[in-house]
Structure formats: structure tokens, C-alpha cells
Amino acid sequence: MFTTKFWFVVVTSMLIPIRDSILEGGCKSIETLLNLFFYWDAWLNACVAIERAVNAYKGISFNQKKSKRFARWIIFILPILIMATIIHEPLYRKSFKHGLIREVTSSEDLDAKKSVIGDIWCLADYSPAVQDYSTTILFIHLLGPFIANLFSALFIIISSARRRAGVQTQQTYRQHIREQWQEHKQLVISPIILLLLSTPRLVISLIYGCVDVSRSVWLYLSAYFISFVPSVLMFVIFVLPSSSYRTTFKETISRICHRRAS
Template sequence: MPLLRLVKYYHLPCRNYSSNLSYFYDDLHICLCYNYEKQRLANCFDFNHNMKFDCLEQSVCVNEGQCFQDTSDCPQRAMCICPACFYGTRCQFSSSGFGLSLDPILAYHIQPHINLIHQPNIVKTSFTLTTIFIVAGFINGILALITFNNKTICEVGCGLYLLGSSITTLVITIIFGLKFWKLFLAQMAIISNRLFLQVQCTSLDFLLRICLNMKQWLNACMAIERAITIIKATYFHLLIVIIDTAIYDPFYRRLIDDDNEDEKRVWCIVTYPSSLQIFNSIIHTFHFFDSICQ
């Protein structure tokens, strides 16, 4: 059917389906249904289904998000449409799988260039509770380290694992405290040094992941009684194996800028290739079930 004749029938779908149909499309057009003098009519536009939504190959979106600009000539704004299980202004966060990042949980509530006293209540509450937990965890780690740093206790296998677990707990508390304070200072725009942010982006989450997995496995190993010589070898190889399961993580972490009309933020994100994402999920699941089976 000739195109000019076909266009005359575009009003029929809107009329036949009443208010249940808001839009429809074919190979050449996309049509919006609207009400006009008690009638349902179609307002149609040319539409290229093969168009690449990459903002003229300058897309700011990650994780395969589609980029849209306000105009093709001299664009001033861009926005991202995220695929399933991703969110954020740049599609930088994922709601699937496992993660350690505080950024998607708290960062959007922190207001840049505003004193802590004038931050939203959820930010002040989180700051207070987290500071209490960090101080309590640090004291607990010190006391546990003093308790298990004993020759008599370390004469048996479980004693060595308890000592290692105490050290790991203390390190986890310190790293988490550094990560939490960095998040606050960076999102409040007090820290803006790009090199510092990049170094912490690639290091803190990696070290925190290693220490958490190490603590889980040390606790699991306490259920097994072995000779001291076997335990020492296991302890050494355990650390090497755990580091090997996460050694790839820092290479896929980077900083992205999130600019809009009201504020500017810097995010630390990790983006794995699809094959490595599967491997990462398997490793996380393996460590997760280890902690359950302790």
C-alpha cells in the first residue's frame, strides 16, 4: 500500500483500542494517541529503528545504557536509559549480584558543599551509627588481638586461626572507616584530588574484599583440627588463593563524573566484561556459601 494512503489509516488503532493504547509504531513511524474533541487521533513522527543511541559516539552512559541528547545540533544535556538491573544517572550501579560499595546506598543523600550539621537526617543518623560501630569494632579488634596473641593459645591450630581472624577484623574495621570517611568527604566536595580518588577507588574495595573473604575462611578453618605444621602451610596458601580470586578487581575500577544542573559528583565504579562477570558471581557465591557453612 502506498505510504500516503497508509498514513490515513493510522488513526484507526487509536480509535479501536480507545484509552488502552497510548502509542504504536511501524517500520517508518511512531505514533502517539491523544484525545481531540471526543475522538482518539494519532500524531505520528518519522522514526529510525536502526538509530544508535550513543550521543554521536560520545556517550556518557556505562553498562550499555542508551544515551539521549536534547538536540542533535549543539546539545546541552544528555540522559541515560539504563538496561534491566542497572540504575543511576550514568547507569553506573547494579541491583543484581553481590557488592560492597557504600556509594549507591548513601551517597545520593549526601549534599555537596553543605556542612555535616545541615545534611539530611538520614545522613547524620548514618554518620553517627557508623562512627559508633567503627569505634566499637576497633576496640573489639584490639581486645581480641591482645587475647589471642598468646603462646599457649597459639600452640593449637584454632589458636592460630583466632589470632589471624582478630588481625583481619582489625584491618577490616580500619579499611571500612577509611572508605566511609572518604565517601563523606568526597561527596561533600571536600576532597577533589583526582589522583587520590583514583588510588582509593582501585585499592580500598579490593583490600576490603580480600579481608572479608579471609576472615570468613579463617573462621571456617577453625572447625578443623590439624597438626600445627599443616595449619601453618594452610594459612599461607589460603591467603594466596584468596588474593588470586580477586586480583582482577582493581583493573576494572575507574572514576566517572556525574554532572547535572545542580551538583557534581565523582563515582567509583567497577565494570567487568560479561565473561568475567560470570566468574566474579561464581567466586562471590563460593565465598558466600563458605560463610553460611561455617
């Protein structure tokens, strides 16, 4: 969806006659779907973190079949719930042509007279009440997964250390905490990185209406692109910092290469 959004912006920025209905439809649908998948991705990661914490709590009594059944329902229900919270976006979004009307000759058709030289913006014209609601929803979708990831990671570290302290009494509880921290620290560091990379999206929402966008185009574009870095670099943020994930990844790649060779 991010690639679709990128090429839609590129094509609409060219001096190519495009129907207003296509511009309006793309503005309303692509941006809404992009936000849907962006939030869905974050909440799925949070669900994985919660499942990991439940697994650490229950240990050998963890019901994997029940967990898979819950996962199927969550994958189905989650996008519906997210879409219900951002249903206002396509209603208030509209395309806006910023530029000068091109001079035409009498031989050109009527549609050409509507063509505009300049930038085409996809703007959300919110009322103050809807803007407050949109900002609140943004905080929920960004801070909610972060809190779920952080507390799940801390729960795993503390519960694992407490369980080992009861069995391996030759070490102190603080030593077990340090060992568990070294083993699972990426579970704490990764959500913090995700939140920091998502901060520009919050800043844009909070200063909406206070800054002239036309005078800070590159600032807004940079913050917009940075907010998608977590989704693009999920492998770098979650897999590479973890020794266990890296080992599993290497083993999986080796199995795939072995199957193809055979």
C-alpha cells in the first residue's frame, strides 16, 4: 500500500490529465487503507508480544491449539475494529490542486481547461471536534501497541527470573534478572525504537493547523516517511538484535536452500 501511495503521488504530480473522480477516489481510499494496514501491523505485533507473555506464564500448560484458534479470530476481527475507528477519514479527505490554471486554446476540449499546473494534495479537512477525535485515535493506535509490547517484555523477564530463582538457588534473584535481561533485552529495546520512529506522526497531528504546510513541505514529507520506517524495517528491528531469532532465521534459510538443492 505504501508503494501504491508513492506511485499515485508520482503520477498525479506529472502534467498528465487525470479525472477529478480518480484523484478524489485515490485520495480517500489509498490513504485510509494505508493507515488501516499501518495500525493493523502494529497491533498484530502487540498480539504476538501478549501471546509470548502468556506462553512464558503458563509454560508447559500453554495450549497451542487454542492459541491458533484465537489468532484466526484476531486476524479477522482486528481490521474491522481498526476500520471502525478511522471510518471518518474517507469522509473528510479531499484532493486539492495547488497551482495555476493552464492557459488553453480554443481548439482544446473542455476537460483540458480544467487542468492545473502545480501540486495535488490529499488533505483532511477536519472540524475541531473531529480533529481531537482523530488525534486521540492516533495516540491509541501508536501508544497501545507500544505499551502492550513493553509490559509483555518486562513480564517475560521478571516471570522467567522468578521461576529460575526458585530452581537455581545458587544465584540471587538480581543475577537472574540480569541474565534474563541479556537474553530478552531486544523485546524491550524494539518497541522503544518503534515508538521513537513513530513520534513524527504524533508531532504532525499535534501541530496540525499551527504550521503552514506549504512553507514546511519537506518537514512534513520527512516526518511522514519516517513514520513508515518501523513497518519497512521490521526485520532489522526485531530479528537482527535477537540471537535466538537470528539463529532461527539462519536455520530456516539453510533448510530452504537444502530443499532447493535436493
